[in-house]
Amino acid sequence: MVERRRITGFSNPTVKFMRALREKKHRRRERRFLAEGLRLLTDARENGQFPELLAMATGREPHPLLDALEDAVLAAGGEVVEMEPDILAKVTGKDNPQSVAGVFLEPATELDAIAREAAPIWLVAQALRDPGNLGTMLRTGDAVGAGGLILIDDCADPFSVEAVRASMGAIFTQRIATARWEEFLPWLRQGPGQLVAASLRDPTDYRTADYEAPCFLMVGNESQGLPEAYEAACDLRVRIPMLGRADSLNAAIAGAVLAYAALAKMPTS
């Protein structure tokens, strides 16, 4: 049994470093993010992604997945530390502390990191502000076999603790790119790619529409929806039935309804 570095003080620099990653400005500066909980870190490990730094609570219950995680981190050259549960709780910001947290390098998020022909479906979100919605879109993307999520204009941070948690591990399987619309559209037009949005102005049934891979399914901001110019730039606009008094769905819901409709039209499904 290897001895681990044990952290006993709240003012320890490692504790401060990890805690700071709860804030976007520190994540941007460090290019690193936090993921918490054995399930999420196991998802990462099984996808071949290991934290640079793994913090475990002292006095934790032994668990074979914890052992596997620790071994994998050390084998990958990472560091493993132990913290008192109340210190780890301060890092994770949770009353009911997770037994484990890890620091990961942020992946590249340039559009050029997107291999558009590697997947039949890509999700695109414009000015999506809610990190829970963003994480849920990543999770849905994983489920439909999408390649990733492209974030247009000012979106919530996909590497926030809330988005990472809501992604249920999909943060480690989905590619993420961020771009302004003015960058995204020319990039899209450089190669194959059908841009699709839900619209109230078009009678095309979302179920029977001709989705074509690689299909880029775009949803808009939670309160404003998509700007008209963005909708107009789409190759396909489809109508999702709205039988009630509201004229829109939650953005993550709309993305999922489109994604499952598109999936049904893909040769692989």
Place this chain on the structure above:
Amino acid sequence: MVERRRITGFSNPTVKFMRALREKKHRRRERRFLAEGLRLLTDARENGQFPELLAMATGREPHPLLDALEDAVLAAGGEVVEMEPDILAKVTGKDNPQSVAGVFLEPATELDAIAREAAPIWLVAQALRDPGNLGTMLRTGDAVGAGGLILIDDCADPFSVEAVRASMGAIFTQRIATARWEEFLPWLRQGPGQLVAASLRDPTDYRTADYEAPCFLMVGNESQGLPEAYEAACDLRVRIPMLGRADSLNAAIAGAVLAYAALAKMPTS
């Protein structure tokens, strides 16, 4: 122009009463809930539901919808008060205060309040803990023409400020019932009703399954999913494709994917 009662102190009983409705125990005791914002209150008004008590910020911008709201509340015998913006912000719990908030009577939530044949689709959630998910399911229910949402076992409170907000007005159009499973199942079997859940154990394609009205679409708890016995009690179990590494969707997403699939099979669609 009628003079309104103006509230200038944080310790005013009306302020305390409204603030207390942010907490579940007070909502239960008072059988009342809060809804905030002109859009939400206008949704209520257009659906024929008026707050008993309407609080508006002093110094607000005039707005025809505010005037219509005020007129409707007074015509229905309700009270209208004015508060300083910082007092109203304390009621709504928001830094960026909404210009208006209302107190509504909670509707009856017994199963007997559900007229099952009034709608082709009903959503059912079991032990749903996240008020945002709950509100999103109400919103989706409105969109698919569902009759309402039945909450099984210990769910988040549908009348919490978060759920009301996420419902985007559907709290005023969807029926809500709460019941234990042991009450729900006998009630369901007293009349027509097809109970449906997504399942990994069944090969029936969710798109082509034989949904029948009144169709009760059930989703489970965010982390546990549905108990096996509940799944076994269903008339129809359908498979939603899961192509990634995760084995489940967000509960509100799963409900929406099922609801749109069922809607496509309904004679009305």
